Every structure is written in structure tokens, then in C-alpha cells.
Amino acid sequence: MRARGAENGLEDVRGAPPVADAARGNWVDRYAPVSWRPYLRLARMDRPIGTWLLLFPCWWSVTLAEVSIGNPYPDPWMLFLFAVGALVMRGAGCAYNDYIDRDYDARVARTANRPIPSGQVTPEAALAFVVALSLIGFLVLIWFNLFTILLGITSLALVAIYPFMKRFTYWPQVVLGLAFNWGALMGWAAVRGSLDWAPVLLYAGSVLWTIGYDTIYAHQDTEDDLMLGLKSTALTFGSDTPFWVGSFYVGALLLWIAAGFLAGTHLVFFFGVALVGLQMAWQVSTLDIKDGNNCLRRFLANRDVGVAIFLALVADTLISWWAGLS
Template identity: 65%
Template sequence: MGADFSSGTNLPVADAAPSNWVDRWAPASWRPYLRLGRFDRPIGAWLLLFPCWWSLMLAQVSEREPVANASYLVLFAIGAFAMRAAGCAYNDYIDRDIDAKVERTRSRPIPSGQVSPEGALKFAVVCALVGLAVLVNFDWFTIWLAIGSLALVSVYPFAKRVMPYPQLVLGLTFSWGALVGWSAVQGSLALPAIVLYVGCVFWTIGYDTIYAHQDKEDDALLGLGSTALQFGEDTVTFVGAMYTLASLFWLVAGALAGAHLVYFLSVTLVFLQMSWQVATLDIKDPANCLWRFKSNRDVGIAVFVGLLADTTLSWFAGLG
């Protein structure tokens, strides 16, 4: 699984932060694969993880469990980062010819010659096996539910080739953890988890539309689909609608699960943050788009903290 350095390069990826830990501290021989798995740009892994954590915590709120299940939180974190890496390696393998033609992605490990296509597939398999090792800690319903997401993962790289709204497929894929987290606690699915999932789908469509504006010129030249291209100058209205729907569904999910006021306050704060994204978005400025996309990690943290506070209140209520 050795890297292919035939092009003589082992340079950072164009959209990675200059001070990222991979390029500063990781052994040189590891860097191409860590870049392939986006460990130098972990925002995607966080956005994959948060629906898992939210759903897990919401299920505990529903069960009136007063203490967060730390072991499950850790397992989901490991699984999210591993499966994000596997998905990125697979996606880059499928998109290797397209990535070579796009300004922002031509420095990725496969098109730049740092990793061979075969090496990328092997890396994807190794990361997927780590994800499987995490899954076996849960019940069979949860295991098969999580495995079901692989169907969406497998078709996502092709979505932009055949449809104008590939962000919908990404939303369905990236939000799957909102189902799995609930199942891990309760061993089944229920309406609050499904409503939370739908809200996460809207959220993902919104933030990935912002992200897609970085590549819209190249996507148009290559004939690829994108909500950034579909909505163009109406992007602000579209993203605002997606974020509003996400917030509403999250509120309903909390109500169905019996959440306390602190959760609803956290979602309200999140809506204000997303309103800031929309109000200050400049679709003509890639740096502006990237910053607002990355700020969705704050959304994830705020909702998680609200749910954590909710379980803490239940713990204090139990003491009383």
C-alpha cells in the first residue's frame, strides 16, 4: 500500500489549513494516506459524527437516562472518522479523473500522484474494517442498520454525474448516523430519530450547497450537477430555507423525545448561527463560503451541548 511518488510531490492539499497537524507532525510516509482520509481537514468527519452523537443523546433523553454513555460516544467518534476516511478514499478513487481537472482538487493524493488508485482502495478497505470493528460492539439491528448506509455511500460519487441535486444524496448519506445513534441505545427506530434524520438531511443540503460554490465554475465546465449551479443567485434563499426546515425538524424531534427547555434553547441559538451564515454569505468568494461551511461545526457542538445539558438536568432531578 505504498505511495506513488512518481510525480515527485508530497505537497499539502490546496484547501488544507497551512498549520494542519498532518503536514506539520505526521511521518512523511503517512501523510499521503492521512490526506486521502481527510485527516488534515477533519471538518467532514465532525459533520458526520454530530448526527450520531445527537441521536444517541436524544435517545437517552427519551429514556430519561441521566448520564451520557461515554463508551458509545467514543465508539461513534472512532467509527465516524474511520468511515469518513474510507468514504473519501473511495470517492477520490471514483473521481480521480474529475479531480485532476478541478483547480481545488487536483492537489489531492491520487491526481497529484502521491497515492496510486489501487493504494486508495486498499486504504478504504482498512478504514472500513476499523468501522466494522466499532459496529460489532452494538446489537444486530444497529449493525445491519449501519451497514445499510453503504448502499448510499456507494452511489454518492456518481450522483453529480446524473442528477442536478447530488447534495440530496449526500444529505441522506451523511445524516444516517441520526438513525444509528438512536438504535444503539434503544435497539430499534422510533419517530424522534426519523424526524431528527430528516432535519439533518436539510442541514447537510444547506451547508454542502455553500461548499459547492467553491467548485461551481469547474462543475459547469465538466457538466456536473450541483445545487450551487441549480440555484445560483438564489442560493441565499435556498440555503435559508434548508436551515429553517432543519431547525424546525430538530425542534419537533426534541418535543417527541420529551426534551427539556435547554435543548430547545440550543436549537434556537443554532438557528441564529445559521442565519448569520446566510446573511453574510458571499457566493462569489470561495474563502467566505469555506469559512461558513466550516462554521457548521459550531452548530454540531451547540446542539450536542444542549442535549448533554438535558441529560445533566435529568441527573439533578433524579437526585431531588
Template identity: 65%
Template sequence: MGAAISPEPPASVADAPPKNWVDRWAPESWRPFLRLGRFDRPIGMWLLLFPCLWSQALAQVNSGDHYPDLTYVLLFAIGALAMRASGCAYNDYVDRDIDARVQRTASRPLASGQIAPAAALAFIIISALVGLAVLVQFNSFTIWLAIASLLIVAVYPFAKRVTSYPQIVLGLAFNWGALVGWAAIKGSIGLPALALYAGCVFWTVGYDTIYAHQDKEDDALLGLGSTALKFGEDTVSFVGGMYALAGVMWLVAGALAGAHLVYFLAVVLVFLQMSWQVSTLDIDDPANCLRRFKSNRDVGLALLAGLVADMALSWFAGLS
């Protein structure tokens, strides 16, 4: 793959965090591929991983378990890392000509010519094979359920060319783990998992609308669709509605799974965090949008903490 890299690649990708570990520590010949897989921007990996972990934990709460199965946690973490890398590389492969015309994405490895398309395809396949190696550790129902998501993943990069709602397609694809985590524990799909998945889709539509405001001028010039362009000045109300629906569905998921008070308190904290995002959002300030988008990692951590606490407290209650 090294032969496909330009001799003087840019020092970093424009939308990557400054002084990220890839730019500082990775061997120079690896950097374009690590950037292609978004290893310099870990927020997307967290947002992909959390629905898996939430779903696993919710299933274990429902089963009366007292702590998360750490083997599954590790498998989901490796799988999220690999599949996010493969999915992002695939997205960049499809969008390489568009990305070259957008200021924020023009420095990405494919758009800037640091990596040849054939090398990117090889990276996509290798990353996907790592994900497959993880996937086959689960039960057969979970394997086929996860494979079914590939159709939505394949369609997603083309959605913004034909609809103003590509964020919905992203939400459907990006949160499939909310079904997979439950299936890994239970061997089937239950109503709590479906409610959790619906909430996660609403959540993603909300936070990705915020994210899309960074590119709205370029997207408008290129004739691409997004909910940021669709709702414009009404974005705050739209995102607020999406976040409210997410919170309601997460409450429903917990009730259906038999969760306890600590989980519902965590959902309340999550809703307060999302309310902060909405109330302080400035859609005309890209830095403001990016910060609020990235703060969704706090949403993920809070909800996961609530589920883990639910299991732990039920264990303590059993001892008394």
C-alpha cells in the first residue's frame, strides 16, 4: 500500500483534532491509511460502539445479570473500530470527487490524492475482514442480523444525492448495533431492542444534523441534500424534537426491559445534556457545531453508566 502514498502528504486532515495521536506518533507511511479509517478522529467510533454496548447491557439487565460480559464488550469494541474504518473508507471512496470540492474534506487522503482508489479498496476489504472475524464469534442469528446491515451501509453514501434526509439513512445504518447487542445475548430481537434502536436513530438524525451545518454552503453549491439545509433556521427545533423522541424511546426501552430507577435517572441526565446542545447551538459557527456534535460521547457514557449501575445495584440488592 505504501507505493500509493504521495511523497509529501499534508501534515493533517482539516477536520481532525489538533495534535491527535496519528499526526504525532504514527509512522509517516501509515498516516494516510489511519486517516482514511478515521483513527485520528475517534468520536465516530464511540458513536458506533455505544448502541452496541447499550443493547448488550440492556439485554443483560433484562436477564438479571449483575455485570456486563467483558468478552462481548471487547468484541464489540474491536468490531466497531474495524467496521467504522471500513465504512468511512468506503464513504470516502464513493465521495472522493465530491470531497475534493469541499473545503473541510479536501485534505482527506483519497480526495487529496495521497492514496490511490485501488489501495483504498484494499483497506476497505482488510478492515471488513477484521470485522467479520469478530462477527463469527457470535451466535448464528447475530451473524446474519449484522450482515443484513450491509445493504443500508452500501446505500448511505448515495443518499445525499437523491434526498434531503440522508441523516435518516445514516441513523438506520449507524445504530444497527442496538439490535446486534441484544441479539448477541438473547439470540433474537426483542421489543426493548427495537425501542432502543428507534431512539438511537432519532439521536443520530439530531447530532448529524448539527454536524452537517459545517458543510451546508458547499453542499448547497454541489446540489447535495441534508437535514441541515432542509430545516435551516428551524434546525434548533428540529434537533430538539429528534432528541426528545430519542429520550422517550430510551425510556420505553428501559421499561420494556425491566430496568430500574438508576437507568431512568441516567436518561434524564442524558436529556439535560442534549438540551444543553440545543439551547447553546449556533448553526452559523462551525466550531460550535463540532463541539456539540462531539459532546454526544457524554450522552453515550452517561447512558452506559446507568445500565451498568442498574446491574450492579441489583446485585447489591440481592446481597441484602
């Protein structure tokens, strides 16, 4: 099977086609120095959706914590630290995942053009890249309080085991959700120095959200996964996927509402969650699991979920602050 990038004739000057699900004309392919491109692709810098999905639970949690203490807006410095951390740790996680999966990726059309299986980056260089990005992430982490530092370090166990899960369980998306949404705990901890039920519920809801959207994403690879003997929730749910994804999304919405209630949010937050519910309903009602492009578009639409929840929480901080002045 040929990768889509090669079929589209999109090759850089080294003859290496872009990976299949990168947007045509993305900034890496257009502007990055040629020698950097394999590493930027390894870190998924040409596909920023994963960074957004990792970052938003962090920003939600920071802002929810600010609502709970009546501050007028989330700390910009803290938002910046989480943004840098999400960028480099998502890159490190993707590079590590590609290192572990390099033999499988070489046999799948959608992933055959990734830097390691295509020979653009050696496995040893990929591991060195993981270490370098992880060190940057650690330098970001030490700006936070001790509790948050320790909390962040504990997430590494989940990150380490995730790439192996699809070899052993049909529910690897659960482990991905647990690892990918750790920021929903860390944001609150960074602001308050401890945890409470509100961030725990925010985290639980975000885990369900991830299981839902990654199940949609996994439907792009069901044929290849069957051929390779790999497992996923997409294979488990099959034609019942819309029901299951819808159920996970409903659970996420209810848990986010409960988190907001415990943190003292106002009507604007609940209105934002309601709008998100409509967007999720669109995803489920129009999902065609047999159409890879359809699945990819609905997966990418989850960035809108992140934006809507974050903006609703920011608006809520202003209302909380104003109410405190009244």
C-alpha cells in the first residue's frame, strides 16, 4: 500500500513525502528548514491538533481553579507555561510512540511515511530527540509548586505504557485518556497547590471525551489494525460506534457540569457546555465510520470543543470577579 502523501505528489527536496494526515501546505512543509522537517514531523508539529487536545484540559483546569477563588482571569504566565509544556511533551510522546511502533507503522499506508519507518530519522536519533524534548518539559515543570511537579512526574508511567496497550487490550483509548488529560489535574494543582473534587471530575469527563474522539480517529485504521493484530475501541464497537461515542460524550458533559458546579461556575459556563453538547451531537449524528475523511474531520472538530469550554470558563472568571465586587 502506498501512503497518501506519495500519491498526492507532495514531496520535499529530499524526496520524503509528508505524512498522510498532515494538512496540505502546512508550515513545516512550506517554511521549515529541510534538515529540521523529519524531526518536526516526528513531533507532529505539522499536525497541531494533538497539542490543542493536550493543552485545553490544562487551560480548563487553571481557569476553573481561578473561578473557584474569584480571580478575574487566568494567570497568563501559567497559561504560557502549560502551552510550552503541552507542545514539547506532546512532541516527546509522539516521537516515543513512533519509536515503539516503528515496525507496525512501516506496514500501514497512513503511517508508512512517518520519519522513522521511512528512514528519515534513525531509531537512536528518535530516542535522543525524546530525551531532549523531555528535558525541556522538565524545565517547564519546575516553575510550578512542588505538588504539581510531583503530580506531573507521576504521569510518565501512563505515557510509557500507552504505546503497548493496543497489543494487549481493545481499550487502549482508556490509557490514552488517562495520560492525555493529566493536565486537568495539574492546572488546578498549579493554582491551588492541592486537588479537590472539581478537578477530579473535570479529569474524568476529559478522559471520556478522549475515548470518544480517539475512537472516531481509530476508525481510519481498522483494516490495518486487523491485519496487524492490533486492538482498539473502534474494532470493539464496530457499527455501534455512534452509540458508544455518544454515550462517552454525554458522560463527559455531565462530569464537566458537575465540576463546574462544585467550583462555583455561573450560567455562562453551563451555556458553553450546552453549545459543546450540540457540537458533539453533530459529530455523532453525521459520523460515517466507513469514510476515513469523515472520521478525520469529526476528530479535528474537537478543537472547537476545547475552545468553547475555555472561553466559557474565561467569561466565568470575569463574572465571578464582578460578583465578588458587588
